[in-house]
Amino acid sequence: MSDQLSRVFAALADPTRRDMVARLTTSDATVGELAGPYDVSVQAVSKHLKVLEDAGLVSRSREAQRRPVHLEAEVFDLMTKWIERYRRQAEERYSRLDAVLAEMNEQEDPQTKEGTAS
Amino acid sequence: MTTTMNNHIDEATIEADPTLPIIRMTRDFAATPAQLLKAHTDPDLFTRWVGPNGMDTRIIEWDVRDGGAWRYVAGREGEEYAFRGCFHRVGDDVIVQTFTFEGMPEDVSLETLRFEDLGDGRTRLHAQSLVDSFEGRDAWLRSGMETGVNEGYAKLDAMLASGDV
Numbered sequence: 001m002s003d004q005l006s007r008v009f010a011a012l013a014d015p016t017r018r019d020m021v022a023r024l025t026t027s028d029a030t031v032g033e034l035a036g037p038y039d040v041s042v043q044a045v046s047k048h049l050k051v052l053e054d055a056g057l058v059s060r061s062r063e064a065q066r067r068p069v070h071l072e073a074e075v076f077d078l079m080t081k082w083i084e085r086y087r088r089q090a091e092e093r094y095s096r097l098d099a100v101l102a103e104m105n106e107q108e109d110p111q112t113k114e115g116t117a118s
Numbered sequence: 119m120t121t122t123m124n125n126h127i128d129e130a131t132i133e134a135d136p137t138l139p140i141i142r143m144t145r146d147f148a149a150t151p152a153q154l155l156k157a158h159t160d161p162d163l164f165t166r167w168v169g170p171n172g173m174d175t176r177i178i179e180w181d182v183r184d185g186g187a188w189r190y191v192a193g194r195e196g197e198e199y200a201f202r203g204c205f206h207r208v209g210d211d212v213i214v215q216t217f218t219f220e221g222m223p224e225d226v227s228l229e230t231l232r233f234e235d236l237g238d239g240r241t242r243l244h245a246q247s248l249v250d251s252f253e254g255r256d257a258w259l260r261s262g263m264e265t266g267v268n269e270g271y272a273k274l275d276a277m278l279a280s281g282d283v
Contacts, residue, residue: 009136009256010134010136013134013135014136083132083134086132087130087143088145089126089169090132091129092169093167093168094130094167096158097167097168097179098148099167100163100167101148101154104154104157105165106151
């Protein structure tokens, strides 16, 4: 089970696959249509699709010959929420760091500028 | 999702590497690399921001040098969680350290923090955490979720279990 979850994370960590998922949020598309914007072969796109499919993020209908790719949006939303939660926690921590740094800036203000000036 | 070189990253971005059990985070700060380094290594400054959220951090050991050890305890309402590790390398714009939650003493992550000078008193933090398995990493990401999110997770579990995914 956690192995499957890892696969979803891995699938979404690749920029090309994220792009393909973004493309699929507007409508279903064939492999050829998905390959269009990229400077890669249909085979390479098929490989990416296989990863997305194995992770449960997309499915391909069996009936039509063109076999359009469909985004399983529900899974995608859940994963986004999952990682977003972690990100937000980090962001809270970094906001506190912002405040600490702002205070340091105030204390050092008269001398700090020359360091990075060109 | 895309970020060009010139954009500011004012909110933390996060990425889970597809091929290695790594989490990467990036965030810009209105500070110099030296200030960012200080905020990470000065114990009084560090405890003011490190968290976890809503917890007070008490430093037990803090030996900032190559090979020095660190240990701190985070507490809230009588509950205490201890963390420790080693400053493997502390440079002008880099910290390489290990990180362990003492409740799981055999799980150690290797953290590399780089402070990239963007000029104009701005610095980009590149934080990378390498853990020893994908399971470990994803459990760690999961630990960022608290109330309410478990609901979504349970739903996903159910979907996986029922073969809907």
